[in-house]
Amino acid sequence: MAENLQWYELPAKRWQERDGEGCRIWRDSQRQKMYNAENCLKRHCRDEGEHGRVDENAEFESIKEIEHYVNKLLKSAWFIRRWGKKENPIIVEIQGHTAWGNRMRNKMALPKWAWNKVVVLHELSHVLHAYDCGTVHGRYFCRTLLELIDHELSPESRRFLKKRFIATGVRSTPHPAYSEDTKIKKREHGRKLANKYGMATSSKDCEWNDMLAAAFGGS
Numbered sequence: 001m002a003e004n005l006q007w008y009e010l011p012a013k014r015w016q017e018r019d020g021e022g023c024r025i026w027r028d029s030q031r032q033k034m035y036n037a038e039n040c041l042k043r044h045c046r047d048e049g050e051h052g053r054v055d056e057n058a059e060f061e062s063i064k065e066i067e068h069y070v071n072k073l074l075k076s077a078w079f080i081r082r083w084g085k086k087e088n089p090i091i092v093e094i095q096g097h098t099a100w101g102n103r104m105r106n107k108m109a110l111p112k113w114a115w116n117k118v119v120v121l122h123e124l125s126h127v128l129h130a131y132d133c134g135t136v137h138g139r140y141f142c143r144t145l146l147e148l149i150d151h152e153l154s155p156e157s158r159r160f161l162k163k164r165f166i167a168t169g170v171r172s173t174p175h176p177a178y179s180e181d182t183k184i185k186k187r188e189h190g191r192k193l194a195n196k197y198g199m200a201t202s203s204k205d206c207e208w209n210d211m212l213a214a215a216f217g218g219s
Ligand SMILES: [Zn+2]
Pocket: 122, 126, 137
């Protein structure tokens, strides 16, 4: 049933991080790893350009040009299918090192160094990120960025970034939805392992099963 849904149609809780007791985790634990992977993609694009191929991470000349680019993307049928109709975000230039995007304010603030496609799409992913869909640079954020990179740079660039995500443990997929049957089987399997090794807490598999049961029990 639910598995026929597109990723952007899945319930928010499939993107949320939870601890062993099933409580939501708010710590933005993927942030640095995610930045590193993104920087690898930027370097890769630059290398391609230096070797006479296309540098897909195009630079923008001005905020006006970025506005034009983002607003056009937001109007496309491809975009609306995924995120619905959105008001054009406010885009401003700021000084300093930190670029940011914010859904509540529908705003992106970009210092000059950030005037390139990858960073603009990163900040746009923040603007598109529903509060309920996990942590700031969590699963939903990373999935959104991959989708935008695929469409706006190329499927190759998406594959490159996804490989970096996998290699460095950045999660970009929703939690699997287990049926009641599977959940019961998993709990049972955990219990068997615990019995076999004599101590529940020493078995990683057991902890994993318990964690899954806690996180998805009742869902
Ligand atoms: Zn960010």
